[in-house]
Amino acid sequence: MTTADSIADSDEASRARQEMVDKLVASGMITSGDVERAFRTVPREVFMPEGTDLAAAYNPDDAVAAKRDEHGRIISSLSAPFIQARMIEQAELAPGMSVLEIGSGGLNAALIAEVVGPGGRVVSVDIDPDITTNAGAALDAAGYGGRVEVLLADAEHPVPDLDEVDAVIVTVGAWDIPPAWTGPLAPDGRLVVPLRMNNVTRSIAFGRVGDHLESTSLEVCGFVPMQGDGEHHERVFELPDPRGGAVKLQFDVTPKDLSPLDGVLAKPRTELRSGVDIPRGVSFADLHLWFASFLPGFCRVAAGEGTELAEERRWFPFGTVADDGSFAYLAIGPTLEGIGDEFLARGWGEGDAGPALVAQIQAWADAGRPQPDSVAFWPNGGDRDLPKGAVVLEKRHGLVTISWPAAP
Incomplete structure (x- = not known):
C-alpha cells in the first residue's frame, strides 16, 4: 500500500x-x-x-x-x-x-x-x-x-x-x-x-x-x-417438528415435568388476541422482563431450520409452556380493525399456555406498561431486608430482586 x-x-x-x-x-x-x-x-x-x-x-x-x-x-x-x-x-x-x-x-x-x-x-x-x-x-x-x-x-x-x-x-x-x-x-x-x-x-x-x-x-x-x-448453562429442551428440525426452548427455571410437551408441534395451531396495541416506534422490551418476572413456564424460543416456526414472521423469542402440554410464544399481528398491530399468543395445543401469555400481556398493559423500579443484588452471608413484593431470583452468590411499580 x-x-x-x-x-x-x-x-x-x-x-x-x-x-x-x-x-x-x-x-x-x-x-x-x-x-x-x-x-x-x-x-x-x-x-x-x-x-x-x-x-x-x-x-x-x-x-x-x-x-x-x-x-x-x-x-x-x-x-x-x-x-x-x-x-x-x-x-x-x-x-x-x-x-x-x-x-x-x-x-x-x-x-x-x-x-x-x-x-x-x-x-x-x-x-x-x-x-x-x-x-x-x-x-x-x-x-x-x-x-x-x-x-x-x-x-x-x-x-x-x-x-x-x-x-x-x-x-x-x-x-x-x-x-x-x-x-x-x-x-x-x-x-x-x-x-x-x-x-x-x-x-x-x-x-x-x-x-x-x-x-x-x-x-x-x-x-x-x-x-x-x-459459566451457567440453562436447560435446553427440543420440540421435534413433524416437518423436520426442532424448536428449542431454553429455561433458567425448568418446569418439573416437560414430558407432556412430547409431540406438541403436531397438535392444532392456536392463536389468541390480547387486545393490547403496539404504538409505532415505542419499545416494548420491558414486556420481556415482565414475562421473566411473572410468567410461569417462561422460556426463550429458537426455531431450527426446517420448522414451521422458522418460516413465520413477526414473532419474538419469548414463550411459555403449561403443565397440560401446550406451548405459546409472543407474536404480533394486525388488529381486528386493521389499524395498527396488537400482541398475540400463538402456539400449539389448546391448553393454558396461550391464556397465561395473554394474561401477562394484559397485566403489563393495565399496569401502565412499566419499567422496573429497581433491581438489587443481595450477596450471600449478609442481612437481607428484601423489598416487599419484589420478584426474587436465586443465584449462586446471592439473590437478585426485581421491583416493579405494579405487579399482577
Missing part, C-alpha cells in the same frame, strides 16, 4: 468514525462530553478482525464477531458502539479513575482509557489467550499499550494485585455477581454488568447501598455468555 493509499484509508475511517458518533449523540446513546471525545478519538478499525470493512466497524448498532467455537457459535465479540457508549455512561467515569474491565477485546478498554485519561488506570481481564493476545497487539498498534494492562485470568476469581477500583465494567453476559467483582469496588463505585435474569439480559449499573447493590440504571442489551468457572 502506498502512502497516498494509507492517507485515503485514514481519511475514510475518520469520516466513518465522526458519522457514527454524530448518530450516537443524536440518538441519546452518548450524553457526556468525555465519552463523545473518546468515541471520536479511538480508531475502531484497528481492533477489528482482519477483513472487517469500515461499514461494519462503524455501524452504531451491530457487534462484530471476534471468535467462534468449533460449531460456529460466537464466543467473543466486539460490542456494538451504542451499548459500549451506554455502559461507559452508566459507569459514570471521570478522569483519574481506576477501572476493571471483565472481558477483553482491546477496543472498549481503549475507550475507557480515553475517558479516564493518563492519570487513570485500566485493567482488562479475559479467560481466552487468543483474545488477550489480540487485544494487547491492537492496543499497542492504536497507541494505548502503556495505558491498559491486559491480563489472562478467570475473573470469577479475584484479580491478583488489584487495588481498589472506581468502576467494574463487565462486557460478557453474566448470570451471577461473584465477590471478585464487588470486593475491589470502592464504596461509591459503580458495577456495570449485563445480567441475565431468567433468560432476559439487561446492562445494569449498580451502586452500593449498605450491604447490597441497587441499580441506578438499566439498558437493553445482549452479550455472549460468560466462560470459565462463572
Whole structure:
C-alpha cells in the first residue's frame, strides 16, 4: 500500500468514525462530553478482525464477531458502539479513575482509557489467550499499550494485585455477581454488568447501598455468555417438528415435568388476541422482563431450520409452556380493525399456555406498561431486608430482586 493509499484509508475511517458518533449523540446513546471525545478519538478499525470493512466497524448498532467455537457459535465479540457508549455512561467515569474491565477485546478498554485519561488506570481481564493476545497487539498498534494492562485470568476469581477500583465494567453476559467483582469496588463505585435474569439480559449499573447493590440504571442489551468457572448453562429442551428440525426452548427455571410437551408441534395451531396495541416506534422490551418476572413456564424460543416456526414472521423469542402440554410464544399481528398491530399468543395445543401469555400481556398493559423500579443484588452471608413484593431470583452468590411499580 502506498502512502497516498494509507492517507485515503485514514481519511475514510475518520469520516466513518465522526458519522457514527454524530448518530450516537443524536440518538441519546452518548450524553457526556468525555465519552463523545473518546468515541471520536479511538480508531475502531484497528481492533477489528482482519477483513472487517469500515461499514461494519462503524455501524452504531451491530457487534462484530471476534471468535467462534468449533460449531460456529460466537464466543467473543466486539460490542456494538451504542451499548459500549451506554455502559461507559452508566459507569459514570471521570478522569483519574481506576477501572476493571471483565472481558477483553482491546477496543472498549481503549475507550475507557480515553475517558479516564493518563492519570487513570485500566485493567482488562479475559479467560481466552487468543483474545488477550489480540487485544494487547491492537492496543499497542492504536497507541494505548502503556495505558491498559491486559491480563489472562478467570475473573470469577479475584484479580491478583488489584487495588481498589472506581468502576467494574463487565462486557460478557453474566448470570451471577461473584465477590471478585464487588470486593475491589470502592464504596461509591459503580458495577456495570449485563445480567441475565431468567433468560432476559439487561446492562445494569449498580451502586452500593449498605450491604447490597441497587441499580441506578438499566439498558437493553445482549452479550455472549460468560466462560470459565462463572459459566451457567440453562436447560435446553427440543420440540421435534413433524416437518423436520426442532424448536428449542431454553429455561433458567425448568418446569418439573416437560414430558407432556412430547409431540406438541403436531397438535392444532392456536392463536389468541390480547387486545393490547403496539404504538409505532415505542419499545416494548420491558414486556420481556415482565414475562421473566411473572410468567410461569417462561422460556426463550429458537426455531431450527426446517420448522414451521422458522418460516413465520413477526414473532419474538419469548414463550411459555403449561403443565397440560401446550406451548405459546409472543407474536404480533394486525388488529381486528386493521389499524395498527396488537400482541398475540400463538402456539400449539389448546391448553393454558396461550391464556397465561395473554394474561401477562394484559397485566403489563393495565399496569401502565412499566419499567422496573429497581433491581438489587443481595450477596450471600449478609442481612437481607428484601423489598416487599419484589420478584426474587436465586443465584449462586446471592439473590437478585426485581421491583416493579405494579405487579399482577
